Amino acid sequence: MIKITKNIKELEEYLHGQKWLGINEHITAVEVPGEGNMNFTLRVRTDQGSFILKQSRDYVEKYPQVSAPVDRAMRESEFYNLVADHNLLKRQMPALLGVDVNNYVLKLQDLGEGVDYSFLYEEASSLDEVELQEIIGFVAELHTSVHLGKTGRSLPNRKMRKLNHEHIFIYPFLKNNGLNLDDILPGLNEIGNSFKEDVPLLKKVEQLGERYLKDGSVLLHGDYFPGSWLKTIAGVRIIDPEFCFFGEPEFEIGVTLAHLKLAGQPQIIFNKALESYMDRAPLQKELCFQFMATEILRRILGLAQLPLSIGLTERIELLQEAKDLLV
Incomplete structure (x- = not known):
């Protein structure tokens, strides 16, 4: 496997080998x-334009100690192929220009x-209602347009x-997972331990995890959160569908x-998101x-x-609200 780097000479050689650069393009x-x-x-x-290269490796780029499926970029390419015939979806995503199956690029x-919408987590950042409609409109269109009844193709x-199941439904609830929550926010570790000892809560989370692993009929982006929404001058664009699969829209x-x-969004934004989807x-x-x-x-x-940006008190309130919804 060739690992791409920022070395321009090596990168040009790789791109010419893939025929992803023109003969005289540099x-x-x-x-x-x-x-x-x-x-x-x-x-x-380049002297003729620009493009994005994305390579998946056998670890998570931000957390190299966490292993991940090396071929996940290929699953992302399958997602692009599944939405290729749907103009409303294609319009809000980057075009897939090339796939290197040997090097997962x-x-x-x-x-x-x-910029992605991670700025929403900052204090006093509110989501524009027009942008909210674009975000919800895309995912509703995805769920109603691309499903097993129409495609006849699966994407398990x-x-x-x-990997996602482990980090959503298992790791956070392990007593000795090696993560000291006090390093993130003092006082959080003790609160976290009380949730890790709540047997009815753990049982419900386990049941939801089993449900997540079951196949469904609707194509999901799989990681539909502010980090996957891109704010551009042309409007909201959706990126990074590598966790995609056919599952439940819920x-x-x-x-x-x-x-x-x-992200501390106003209740009216929360309500409009739910109503708009439904x-x-x-x-x-x-x-x-x-x-x-x-x-x-x-x-x-x-x-x-x-x-x-929220402190310990607000986090405890959110944790309690979440618990009340589960048990």
């Missing part, structure tokens, strides 16, 4: 387009100098689901709603809220921490 600059979590990602500028359209993505929308709460697509609200609760728990108690 790289002028290479940069990292934002802070990615999962993959090694580069923006490549994707060549993607450069969407420009956008079991290795990525197993998981997807539960994750989205959880992040609106974690106006377009069917949803079991109780199940959705249970998945939402689990996502809140894992984001406060687990490894995949967020740049939250």
Whole structure:
């Protein structure tokens, strides 16, 4: 496996070998387009334009100690192929320009100098209602347009689901998982331990985890949260569908709603997100809220921490709200 790097000479050789550069096209600059979590990602500028390279490796880029399926970029390419015939979905995603199956590299359209919506976690940052409609409109269109009844194709993505399952439904609730929550926020470790000892809560989380692992009929993005929404001059764009699979929409929308709460969004935004989705697509609200609760728990108690501006009191309130939804 060739590991791509920022070395321009080596990168040009690789790209010419893939026929991803024109004969007389040369790289002028290479940069990292934002802070990615999962993959090694580069923006490549040439004398004829720019594009994005994304390579998946056998570990998580942000957490090299965490192993991950090396071929996950190929699952992402399958997602792009599944939505290729749906103009409304294609319009809000980068175009897939090339796939290197031997080295797990994707060549993607450069969407420009956008930023993801992680800024929502900052204090006093509110989601614009027009942008909210774009975000919810995309996922509702995805769930109603691409399903097994229409595609006849499956996308189990079991290795990525197993990884996600571990970090959502197992790791945050292990007593000795090696994560000291007091390093994140003093006082959080003691609170976390009380949740790890709550047997009815753990049983419910386990049941939801088993449900997550079952196949469903609707194509999910799989990680639909602010880090996968890109704010560009052309509007909201959706990126990074590597956790995609055919599952239940309640998981997807539960994750989205959880992040609106974690980001301290006004209740009116939360309500509009839910109503907007339910106006377009069917949803079991109780199940959705249970998945939402689990996502809140894992984001406060687990490894995949967020740049939250809320303090200990607000986190405890969210944890208790999540628990009340589950038991």
